[in-house]
Amino acid sequence: MKSFLKPILMALALAGASFPAFAQEAAAPTPAAEVAAEAPPAEPSLEQRIADLEAYVNNGARTEGVASKIPGPGPGHNAWQMVSTALVIFMTLPGLALFYGGLVRKKNILSVFAQCFGIAGLVTILWWAVGYSLAFGSGGNAFIGGLGNVMLQGIEPGATGAGYYWISDTMWVMFQLSFAIITPALILGAVAERMKFSAVLLFVGLWMFAVYFPFAHMVWATDGLMCGPLNPNAAIKAIDFAGGTVVHMTSGWSALVLCIILGPRLGFGKEKMTPHSMVLCSIGTGMLWVGWYGFNAGSALGADAIASNAFATTTIAAATAGFVWGMAEWVLKGHASVLGFCSGIVAGLVVITPGAGFVSPTSAVIMGALAGIVPFVFVSYLKAKLGLDDALDTFGVHGVGGTLGAILTGIFADEKFNSVVGGLKDGLLVEQLKAVALTIVWSVLATAVIAYIVKAVVGLRPTAEVERQGLDINEHGEEGYVG
Numbered sequence: 001m002k003s004f005l006k007p008i009l010m011a012l013a014l015a016g017a018s019f020p021a022f023a024q025e026a027a028a029p030t031p032a033a034e035v036a037a038e039a040p041p042a043e044p045s046l047e048q049r050i051a052d053l054e055a056y057v058n059n060g061a062r063t064e065g066v067a068s069k070i071p072g073p074g075p076g077h078n079a080w081q082m083v084s085t086a087l088v089i090f091m092t093l094p095g096l097a098l099f100y101g102g103l104v105r106k107k108n109i110l111s112v113f114a115q116c117f118g119i120a121g122l123v124t125i126l127w128w129a130v131g132y133s134l135a136f137g138s139g140g141n142a143f144i145g146g147l148g149n150v151m152l153q154g155i156e157p158g159a160t161g162a163g164y165y166w167i168s169d170t171m172w173v174m175f176q177l178s179f180a181i182i183t184p185a186l187i188l189g190a191v192a193e194r195m196k197f198s199a200v201l202l203f204v205g206l207w208m209f210a211v212y213f214p215f216a217h218m219v220w221a222t223d224g225l226m227c228g229p230l231n232p233n234a235a236i237k238a239i240d241f242a243g244g245t246v247v248h249m250t251s252g253w254s255a256l257v258l259c260i261i262l263g264p265r266l267g268f269g270k271e272k273m274t275p276h277s278m279v280l281c282s283i284g285t286g287m288l289w290v291g292w293y294g295f296n297a298g299s300a301l302g303a304d305a306i307a308s309n310a311f312a313t314t315t316i317a318a319a320t321a322g323f324v325w326g327m328a329e330w331v332l333k334g335h336a337s338v339l340g341f342c343s344g345i346v347a348g349l350v351v352i353t354p355g356a357g358f359v360s361p362t363s364a365v366i367m368g369a370l371a372g373i374v375p376f377v378f379v380s381y382l383k384a385k386l387g388l389d390d391a392l393d394t395f396g397v398h399g400v401g402g403t404l405g406a407i408l409t410g411i412f413a414d415e416k417f418n419s420v421v422g423g424l425k426d427g428l429l430v431e432q433l434k435a436v437a438l439t440i441v442w443s444v445l446a447t448a449v450i451a452y453i454v455k456a457v458v459g460l461r462p463t464a465e466v467e468r469q470g471l472d473i474n475e476h477g478e479e480g481y482v483g
Helices: 002-017 032-038 044-055 074-103 106-137 169-190 197-220 244-262 278-300 307-332 340-357 361-386 394-412 419-423 428-457 464-469 471-475
Strands: none
Touching: 074 106, 074 169, 074 278, 074 340, 106 169, 106 471, 169 197, 169 244, 169 361, 169 394, 197 244, 197 428, 244 394, 244 428, 278 307, 307 340, 307 361, 340 361, 340 394, 361 394, 361 471, 394 428, 394 464, 419 464, 464 471
């Protein structure tokens, strides 16, 4: 019996180990309900039960035709997905809120928190109602999903397969929701201190439909226009592990357009507009760094080797970029500022995001170094020459950094660290450039249209008097600091 089992078990183990959890959505497996329906009524054999268990341990495909003894989510992988989801939500609240809040003047700190909370609530409702279905629902096309999962119909906590083999469909939906929340919140940094709360909410509501839902589908859905790993018929066979195009490029380039249309803050270039609390900004930076492990390592969709590599590359790129940015300031400006370290760390996290699960740790060092140089040059020198009031450097870090990361992923992606790269490596850089171009054009045009719609309906800016007094007391009836 043992001699009969040995070659079978070895083959199944190799098959399970070779199937990678490569990005936000893996190749859609047969849903658990269908597996159960097709399974033979007889009790599974010992060999079948062992094969199923090996598939779980390797975070690979379930054995077809087996009446699994563990048909629902695998506890270990699902637990990591829950932790990852919580970490990404932690990035927005309180991470991003503190990071941005510390960088604005004290009269506007609560406006940043209100905008983050407001976006979290609005996007969650939209995601439940129709957003998830438009991003990942079946029955759509290469640009947008169908309406089969409106109000999360068909999503069950005990089912698997919507996202990956061993994680709950409900956790897949929640994990993707956490990305949908933080993406529009990133835009706030470019328009901080000068955009009405009503305008922020209306803009975000429209932007989700025009930009985020389509890009989540195009990049991560099995029939998406730019989903090279999952869609053999993809027009653009690009790769994006955790959101270089979907999250950072869309928000960064949209932020650029919106801040140009909105115009600079009153007194920009004449009055001092330094951060009111680098302590809060530093704490927020640390929270973003920790939360980013859910963002990147969580995108492996399981506690496996690819998640471990994404964890390592994320750490290395962030630390390298923070150090390089700080040293660049020291050499060129005579001091290494805390703001420089914070900006560099976030830039490193942004640049590594699209390649976190595809590149080697050594490549992460190079990507981190470039993240500490290219965005630094833009933020420190080019932004002023262009006259941009990108208040908290959303475009400089997320737009420039996200674009850089998407391109570098095409250069450094390595099949030794993720086998999915093997079939896409030839011509990958060209495909990445195509994805970058489409993302920029789409985000810029859509944002311009939405901004002018919002301006016509509710107006974009508060009155000059409200802006001078601060948004906190005028729009929210509260002050961050009393006495």
